[in-house]
Amino acid sequence: xxxxxxxxxxxxxxxxxxxxxxxxxxxxxxxxxxxxxxxxxxxxxxxxxxxxxxxxxxxxxxxxxxxxxxxxxxxxxxxxxxxxxxxxxxxxxxxxxxxxxxxxxxxxxxxxxxxxxxxxxxxxxxxxxxxxxxxxxxxxxxxxxxxxxxxxxxxxxxxxxxxxxxxxxxxxxxxxxxxxxxxxxxxxxxxxxxxxxxxxxxxxxxxxxxxxxxxxxxxxxxxxxxxxxxxxxxxxxxxxxxxxxxxxxxxxxxxxxxxxxxxxxxxxxxxxxxxxxxxxxxxxxxxxxx
Numbered sequence: 001x002x003x004x005x006x007x008x009x010x011x012x013x014x015x016x017x018x019x020x021x022x023x024x025x026x027x028x029x030x031x032x033x034x035x036x037x038x039x040x041x042x043x044x045x046x047x048x049x050x051x052x053x054x055x056x057x058x059x060x061x062x063x064x065x066x067x068x069x070x071x072x073x074x075x076x077x078x079x080x081x082x083x084x085x086x087x088x089x090x091x092x093x094x095x096x097x098x099x100x101x102x103x104x105x106x107x108x109x110x111x112x113x114x115x116x117x118x119x120x121x122x123x124x125x126x127x128x129x130x131x132x133x134x135x136x137x138x139x140x141x142x143x144x145x146x147x148x149x150x151x152x153x154x155x156x157x158x159x160x161x162x163x164x165x166x167x168x169x170x171x172x173x174x175x176x177x178x179x180x181x182x183x184x185x186x187x188x189x190x191x192x193x194x195x196x197x198x199x200x201x202x203x204x205x206x207x208x209x210x211x212x213x214x215x216x217x218x219x220x221x222x223x224x225x226x227x228x229x230x231x232x233x234x235x236x237x238x239x240x241x242x243x244x245x246x247x248x249x250x251x252x253x254x255x256x257x258x259x260x261x262x263x264x265x266x267x268x269x270x271x272x273x274x275x276x277x278x279x280x281x282x283x284x285x286x287x288x289x290x
Contacts, residue, residue, distance in 0.1 A: 001160045002224050008085035009092060011108050013071035013139075016115040068119055071112065080144050081113060087163045088140075090224070091170040094217040098279065099177075109133075109173040111140040111166070131165055133172040135181050140169040156239040158232030160225070164211055164270070165236070171210030175203065200259040201242075202284040205269040208237060208261075209282035212273020220277070230274070237266040265290050 074081030088111050099106035112118065118125045121136035127143035134141065142165075150165070151157040175181045184203055188196045215233065218224045238244065241263025243253050260266070268290075272281050284290065 001163060001226060001229050002222075003083060003086045003090075003159070003163075006086045006222065006224075007089045007093075008082060009089035009108075009111070011092070011110045012074055012081065012085045012088060013110055013112040014074040014081065015069060015071040015118060016113050018069035018071065068112075074113065080147070083159065083162070084111065084113070084142070084144070084166065087166045088170070090163075090218050090222070091167055091214050093221070094214050095170070095174060097217070098213070102279075104177075107138070107177060109138050109140055109170060111142065113144060114141060115143055115145070131169050133169045133176075135172070135176045138173060138176065140166065140173070142166070142169075150236065150239075154236075154239045156232075156236040158229070158236075160229035161232040161236035164215070164233040167211035167214040168207050170214070171207030172203075174210050175206065180206070194256050197257060197259050201261045201265070201290065202287075204260040205265055205290060206282050206284040208266050209269040209273035209284065210279075212270040212275070213277055213279065213282065215274050216277035233270060234267050237270050238263040241266050261290065 074085065076082075092106070092108050096106040096108075114125070114127070116127055118141060120134045120139065120141060122134035125132060125134075125141050127145065130146055130149075131140065131142040133139070146165075147162050150161060172181070180203070184199055188199065191199065211233075215225070215230075240260070242258040242260050243255075243262045246253050246257075261269070269282070269284065
């Protein structure tokens with residue numbers, strides 16, 4: 001991916017040196033061990049439950065934590081942080097233009113770098129959960145060590161695969177701004193667990209499609225793609241499909257527990273956004289076939 005020398009975002013918060021990252025895990029008044037965190041993450045993969053929800057139940061207190069330590073800009077010589085800043089800036093350029101074209105204004109999200117654990121308005125975040133977006137505070141959270149996990153444990157190496165992860169989380173921010181997130185959360189209260197999972201799949205696949213739109217427009221405007229980049233992103237989408245993760249973690253597949261979509265579905269919707277560059281082509285909620 002051609003990213004060196006491109007604009008860096010001013011919306012990156014570096015909180016990697018402000019605590020967290022210890023062996024314990026706190027949520028509200030309770031304390032969780034790393035073993036409990038591992039259980040939460042595995043349960044989230046297998047049973048289709050948000051790890052933040054599981055951790056709230058396990059600690060006995062799901063009160064969101066909003067008190068965050070002050071953050072600063074990443075060091076200028078931190079190449080991985082610079083890469084993340086460039087990718088975030090690229091998403092800002094793409095979605096600002098998309099919203100302007102539609103007669104709206106794009107509100108840029110923050111991206112917070114952390115290490116280990118971090119308080120968020122959605123609950124206590126943990127590195128083991130992987131990157132995530134919190135709609136309550138409109139921030140993307142990532143422990144950059146996740147990229148090593150992608151490479152060594154998930155079989156998804158490459159800088160464009162790493163960029164795809166950020167673009168997917170920003171896709172959730174776009175859903176928030178479009179009012180989709182609030183509608184889905186309100187509807188979930190009237191749904192069964194299986195129905196809620198099915199809606200979650202459509203939400204996640206749309207975020208994949210939005211990530212594809214970013215890649216389409218970034219390539220058209222700045223020619224960021226190098227040979228093999230698209231294959232990196234498609235491989236990453238494959239490796240984090242629900243069926244692939246479940247087979248890897250438990251040896252069996254439970255379709256009714258899917259919350260993100262199969263590998264094939266994630267590839268399909270990313271490619272749809274990549275090939276079309278059109279938000280209208282990303283309406284997973286009206287599509288009969290995923």
